[in-house]
Amino acid sequence: MEAEFDTVATWTAEVVAGLDLADRIPAACRGSGSPGALHWLLEHLEPEPGQTFFDCGAGVGGPAAFAARETGARPLLTDPEPGACRAARALFGLPALQAASELPIATGVIVAGWSLGVLCTVTDQPAYLAELRRVLRPGARFGLIVYCATHPGELRLKPPEGNNFPTVEHLDDLLHGASLRVRTSGWTDHFAAFPDGWEDVMSSVQDELERRHGKDARWRTAEEQSDRMGSLLAAGELRGRMLVVEPE
Ligand SMILES: C[S@@+](CC[C@H](N)C(=O)[O-])C[C@H]1O[C@@H](n2cnc3c(N)ncnc32)[C@H](O)[C@@H]1O
Structure with a gap:
């Protein structure tokens, strides 16, 4: 995961810095x-302009920058990987704190935010949710x-390391x-369509990363992780569940 979320984050920032x-x-x-899934979340979260919008496990900052652009909210980012935090600061000028499941944030101060694609990468999921x-x-x-896994027991394809x-039932128990x-x-698969140009940007950045780092073992490791994830989703072994939660 370090290859994927730290090294590749740094490389991505170098390529993306050349873009508008x-x-x-x-x-x-x-x-x-x-973006359809992000819009759906924002419509339900209703962050206000100027309000702090917490992104936990923000990666290189694209979703937080999207939320800021669409709503005028002010993102606050955390991520355990230093390369991801540096990338979010450099690309979007967003405040990004290096932190995992012990958040450097006071109790009871966050009104809106999100954490996207993070829970399944976390070892201690109850502690991560308790901290949120x-x-x-x-x-x-x-x-x-x-x-979420679509059935209990072993996945039928190899999952990404770590x-x-x-399952949806286990997730409900964790949240409870x-x-x-x-x-x-x-x-998320109900929002699979991308606006014009979005996928072109993604694939041209991917091509450039491949050109620069394709022979590097860390790139190949990260690509294998990402390919395994893609295969699991395509095979219906995994589905992306979007949730809006509130404290009980
Ligand atoms: C699949 S990436 C998603 C990044 C970003 N949320 C996005 O959607 O573009 C998962 C992120 O979770 C971060 N992460 C891993 N463990 C974490 C933890 N305990 N708390 C917060 N973030 C964590 C990783 O460093 C990585 O940047």
């Missing part, structure tokens, strides 16, 4: 589904994208255990 601001967002969304719950203010709304995909109530939910 509008094209940086598609290139810097990793694991967060499509801790920072939420009563009445807050928080968005999640969680890749990932742990809950963290005193987070589900307000609404959906599936």
Whole structure:
């Protein structure tokens, strides 16, 4: 995961820095589904202009920059990987704190935010959710994208290293255990369409990364991880669940 979320984050920032601001967002969304899914979440989260919008596990900052552009909210990012934090600061000028599941945020201060494609990469999922719950203010709304296994037991294809995909039932138990109530939910595959140009940016950045680093073992490791994820989704072994939760 270090190759994927730290080294490749740094390389991505180097390539994406050469793009216009509008094209940086598609290139810097990793694991967060499509803009349709992000819009769906924002419509339910309703962040206000100027309000702090917390992105936990923000990666290189594309989704947070998208939220800022669409709503005028002010993102605050955390990610355990230093390369990801540096990338988000450099590409979007966003405040990014290096942190995993112990958040450098006071209790009960966050009113809106999200954490996209993160839970399945976390070893201690109950602790991660409890920490998210801790920072939420009563009445807050928080968005999640969680890749869920569509059946219990072993996946039929090899999963990416270090990932742990809950079933929907297990996810519901985890959320209940963290005193987070589900307000609404959906599936990322209902928002699979991309606007014109979005996928072109993603594939040209991918081609450039391949050209620069294709022979590097860390690139090949990260690509294998990403290919395994793609195969699991294509085979229907995994689905992306979108949730809006609130503290109980
Ligand atoms: C699949 S990426 C998603 C990045 C970003 N949310 C997006 O959608 O573009 C997962 C991210 O979770 C971060 N992460 C891993 N463990 C974490 C933890 N305990 N707390 C917060 N983030 C974590 C990784 O460093 C990585 O950047």
